[in-house]
Amino acid sequence: MIRVVGIGLNGKDSLTTEVKSIVINTSILIGSQRHLKYFSDYSGTTIALENFIKDIKVLKKLSKDNKSIVVLVSGDPLFFGLGRLLLQEINKKDLEFYPNLTSIQLAFSYIKVPWHDAQLISIHGRNLDELILSFKKGKQKIAILTDNYNSPQIIASIYLSLSLLKSYDVWVCENLGRVDQKINCFSPQKLADLKQYEFSSLNIVIFLENNNIALNTQEYAQLPVLGIRDEHFLTFKDRPGLMTKREVRIAILGELSLQPKQVIWDIGAGTGSVSIEISRLSNTSKVYAIEKTAVGINIITKNCKRFRTYNVVPFALTNLQELYELPSPDRIFIGGSGGKLIEILEICQQKLKENGIITISLATVENLGMSINWLKNNSWNYTLLSIQLSRSLAIANLTRLYPINPVFLLRANRR
CATH class of the missing domain: 3.40.1010.10 (Tetrapyrrole methylase, N-terminal domain)
Incomplete structure (x- = not known):
């Protein structure tokens, strides 16, 4: 035996x-x-x-x-x-x-957090694919068994390079149960910056979701004028990746050809990321972030508070006819249609001001074809932009590329 x-x-x-x-x-x-x-x-x-x-x-x-x-x-x-x-x-x-x-049990006990629902991952002598997938899925609690090669700093750097939508606190627990035990909490950026510090080889790293809403004064001051990083936005807990990505947002704002003192509709606003970028570029414009889900409206409201964008109006749409109640727009961005793209375009055609511009973000070839046919049949000019991007991912001293889902951008105006 x-x-x-x-x-x-x-x-x-x-x-x-x-x-x-x-x-x-x-x-x-x-x-x-x-x-x-x-x-x-x-x-x-x-x-x-x-x-x-x-x-x-x-x-x-x-x-x-x-x-x-x-x-x-x-x-x-x-x-x-x-x-x-x-x-x-x-x-x-x-x-x-x-x-x-186990060291995992002890680590969660010391930081006083239940661990029955945590994602447990070992990268001890293993590749990092499972860890990267867990980050991308936005798991609320991720406990990681490290090794001498994949240090806490490297793990934090991998998380940051993914530009994800979740915000985490990172706990590093060293030498648990020994006289030289250390338990410290870091932001991912602060941990990644500790390049010269050597943690004990006996360590556990725990990523815990951070639910802070408002950006502090320093974080707010460091925001760029254009192109806020994705991870700064609050997003859907069950669909953390469902947001217009930073690079695509920048292209959308370019296609809209924004001017001061405009009325802008953001239809299918989701997290409100496009509305917030527009608002920060032009605080004299009024942006209607139009969303049909209560969860979406809640997230848009929180993100507006987070980024102090007071000229964004979250608008809960229960029926497409309610669009007629809004002020006529100078610019329209359609990021989501809920399967009613043609009906939305018909209303936009009636409400859009003279010399107005519509920009549509499309993820499928079918919706692209449907949109182009409608624009042709209704005598609109249009241009098409196909966006296929990859982001770099640093793994130790190597670099890999992870693709962003391809997107079509249609920019249209009346002839």
């Missing part, structure tokens, strides 16, 4: 009397040099773990001799541990597990 025993951070003292007895009375004791030191008074045969592939072969051979074997590991053997590998190579009937507290 092979018994796999998890050791806690205080070593031998973390084991119950029963488990200590199992370890002391076994025929063969296997573990890392650090774990074996906890049992320096053990009188049987000891084997130091060095190479998992070779060690498992040795273990399988020893198990056939019907000897009592104990394998020492850290924490819970089945939590990103050796136990998973053993189950792949050895019949589960020949294995018994004795788990201990």
